[in-house]
Amino acid sequence: MSQTLAPQEQISNQAGQPVKELPHVFDSTRLTLVDFLDVDGDIMERARQFTGFLDDARARGHCHYRRVSVTGSGPTIQVLDPDTGETREMVYMASNDYLNLTRHPRTVAAGIEATRKYGAGAGSVPLLGGTFDIHIALEKEVAAFKGCEAAILYTSGFGSNCGTLLTMLTKADVAICDLLIHASLKDGCGNTNVEYFRHNNMNSLEKVLSRCRDKYRTKLVVVDGVYSMDGDIARLDRIVELAHAHDAYVMVDEAHATGVIGENGRGTPEHFHIEGKVDIVAGTFSKALGSVGGFIASRKDLINLLHFYARSYMFSTAPTPQSVASLREGLRVIVEEPELRRRLWDNIDYFKKNLLGLGFDIGKSETAIFPVIIKDDLKVKEMVRFCHDHGVYVNPVVYPAVPRRLSRLRCSLMATHTREHLDKALNTIEDAGREFGVI
Ligand SMILES: Cc1ncc(COP(=O)(O)O)c(C=O)c1O
Known part of the structure; x- marks a missing residue:
């Protein structure tokens, strides 16, 4: 689906000069953040173009940044659904709160x-x-x-x-x-x-x-x-x-x-x-x-x-x-409390063994951070949407954060994730991988 934005009214820059006519469709599947580093027009014009890009990504369900949690960090969190305004529980695999000391x-x-x-x-x-x-x-x-x-x-x-x-x-x-x-x-x-x-x-x-x-x-x-x-x-x-x-x-x-x-x-x-x-x-x-x-x-x-x-x-x-x-x-x-770190490492070993067993490429991961390398920005965005829709909060990492050939999902683990949480995440990532032809 491609969203057509409403034609923009003619706007001026600070010096009162009209800015260049812009494309009215910002196809976020073709553009990346790099495209908005230097655009024709002043900063407000650049911001307007970027907003067009962001709106398109949101309409496609490809923007999972700044999701709003109403509970704070933990192995699961309650997240606001931007469409319904209701909260939903998700297994949280997007933090750096490895020992979950935020809530100890x-x-x-x-x-x-x-x-x-x-x-x-x-x-x-x-x-x-x-x-x-x-x-x-x-x-x-x-x-x-x-x-x-x-x-x-x-x-x-x-x-x-x-x-x-x-x-x-x-x-x-x-x-x-x-x-x-x-x-x-x-x-x-x-x-x-x-x-x-x-x-x-x-x-x-x-x-x-x-x-x-x-x-x-x-x-x-x-x-x-x-x-x-x-x-x-x-x-x-x-x-x-x-x-x-x-x-x-x-x-x-x-x-x-x-x-x-x-x-x-x-x-x-x-x-x-x-x-x-x-x-x-x-x-x-x-x-x-x-x-x-x-x-x-x-x-x-x-x-x-x-x-x-x-x-x-x-x-x-x-x-x-x-x-x-x-x-x-x-x-x-x-x-x-060294047992906290031991629990984290048990989780790391379990998650790693299972992701590898499913046939995913996890690069050279040795710690609590797991890249699931997909090598295709669009598939990453679709897979992240799938995971979020199924209650698993993982992050997309796409170009320019990484080269396109290394675009990935990023999952991170906590000591307080249970086997049930990990299994739910693994099953969901597996389903997403099959749905989008990655495994
Ligand atoms: C490796 C690394 N160094 C430094 C920082 C910045 O730290 P802070 O978030 O505490 O500002 C981060 C990220 O957040 C990071 O991942």
Whole structure:
């Protein structure tokens, strides 16, 4: 079905000039987000065209973004049906809440208690009054958990990665990045030189390191510990070895690794038994730790510098007392309740075995993130619609987020998913795969 939009009235740009006549049909099966990066006309015109595209995608049942939950995160959630306005229960496979600490009674109770004691917000930026005793305590606890001298807290993981890199690296330096690092890291390289190496490919990394050897002042290799769209693990032991042999530092983003991998959930350095050897350990509080915010753990001197130069730290209000208290309790839960991580890993093993048994391509997934690679954007959108219609909440990942030949469904697991939830998801994905000729 192709939706024809009503003809647009003639509109003008800010300078009062009429804008170019536009196509009245935005066929979202042929267009992608890339097509709206640079269109003829000013920003309002660009927004109008993009809205046409979005309306078409919605009319086809291909837009599953910003679905509204009325219950918050959990193995199942109640989601508003945009057509009927009614709520519907869905098995939730679209979060990063791997241990479901968003709803753990201990993290929830700690957050409520801190709100009563300290109020709803920090009230100021951290350098000018927004630093409370609980912020200092969390900094120390994060540093200890990550085996580093010190840590700095940011109000978002994105701001943490981006602001830290923008502060550390200038035009005399170079960031040597895995091709698949997160957008927050890529955006942080805006002030410096950037060289990419092929994803998790050590020969490629070595070549780039050799090429950069005497050219730059600071050389920093930047990787994710666990890759957010593929669920594979960086070969961090080898990366650190190669980087240090070439006088480069290593920064690893532990967003999807913290609480999930390593014997005690301490992440990728623990997984490879190289704790203390990674120069800069970054992470978010928004995934397995179940709240919001980001951190950098490293040498004390670097943390001191970030306190006074990282703009996304200095000019942003400190994390809320609720989030800080919930996070402190969350770190304790990770240490004291290892059975949560064991349940997550039981689920990972079960889901992986069954998806492979059904004949799906799940790439190199090794953790709680499962790409179900379909290689066709339109089929991905149709399969996601099918899954949502049958009560299973998975995400579409299509071009330009990934190359078209790698478009996929993204499923993520939680420790609190039961076998029943997993079976429902597996059966539904199987039915979708058969319906659209994927398996
Ligand atoms: C690998 C990675 N790093 C950083 C971030 C940003 O973290 P936050 O959502 O806490 O801002 C994300 C995503 O949300 C991520 O997937």
